[in-house]
Amino acid sequence: MKGPKLRRGLYAISRETADDRELVDWAGAVIEGGAVCLQYRDKSADADRRARQAAALAAVCRTRQVTLLINDDVDLARHCGADGVHLGEDDGDIADARRRLGESALVGVSCYNRADRAQDMARAGADYLAFGAFFPSSSKPGARRADTAMLSAARTLGRPLVAIGGITPDNGGALVAAGADLLAVIGGLAGTPDQALLAARRYAALFEALPSVPSS
Numbered sequence: 001m002k003g004p005k006l007r008r009g010l011y012a013i014s015r016e017t018a019d020d021r022e023l024v025d026w027a028g029a030v031i032e033g034g035a036v037c038l039q040y041r042d043k044s045a046d047a048d049r050r051a052r053q054a055a056a057l058a059a060v061c062r063t064r065q066v067t068l069l070i071n072d073d074v075d076l077a078r079h080c081g082a083d084g085v086h087l088g089e090d091d092g093d094i095a096d097a098r099r100r101l102g103e104s105a106l107v108g109v110s111c112y113n114r115a116d117r118a119q120d121m122a123r124a125g126a127d128y129l130a131f132g133a134f135f136p137s138s139s140k141p142g143a144r145r146a147d148t149a150m151l152s153a154a155r156t157l158g159r160p161l162v163a164i165g166g167i168t169p170d171n172g173g174a175l176v177a178a179g180a181d182l183l184a185v186i187g188g189l190a191g192t193p194d195q196a197l198l199a200a201r202r203y204a205a206l207f208e209a210l211p212s213v214p215s216s
């Protein structure tokens, strides 16, 4: 039996910060603005900070009933009680993550601009397929680029689709119209908590304005 469900909407990804309070305030603001899913993404080698911050986000997300995924790190996801993990092509496989996290864990994967990988990952049981970067991203300048045709084609795979990379409230509508179920955003949610809240509202509004694209 599957546990947490992935809702359609804004998928907010954290920026790295040494300031725990700033991270928690940001999380509260984007959730208030309508984010349905959060990802803790910290590529630092500071294991104590990662454990502390992931636990803090887990507490916020539990209280607000928002899905929490951890980037890259299955052990951290298990220790903090997150709903699951996000895995890229070098971050381990779905079956191993499920063995370690349990059957009900959510496991989302990066597919970049690769239709073959998306098909393989859908077969392997990914809970969502992420494509991108759709636009230049200052958070990940070297990210491979994808186009909206990939999203439309991936509707046949029957999995929720996530779009990432340089997404703003102004360019995100085209991705939702092309079939994205979630928009994953880092830089567009930067700033003070008030700024993050207002930006989150604008992303969330894109999903209210546009119906979900049926799987073909």
Ligand SMILES: Cc1ncc(COP(=O)(O)OP(=O)(O)O)c(N)n1
Pocket: 039, 041, 071, 072, 086, 087, 088, 089, 090, 091, 109, 110, 130, 131, 162, 164, 184
């Ligand atoms: C929702 C989402 N999509 C893609 C990524 C990128 O994952 P990956 O390619 O493993 O790169 P890093 O984020 O680990 O640098 C993501 N994190 N989240």
Ligand SMILES: Cc1ncsc1CCOP(=O)(O)O
Pocket: 132, 133, 136, 137, 138, 139, 140, 143, 164, 165, 166, 167, 184, 185, 186, 187, 188
């Ligand atoms: C992690 C990642 N993978 C592809 S683009 C990207 C960064 C997304 O951040 P932003 O929303 O600031 O472009």
Ligand SMILES: [Mg+2]
Pocket: 071, 072, 086, 087, 088, 089, 091
């Ligand atoms: Mg990764």
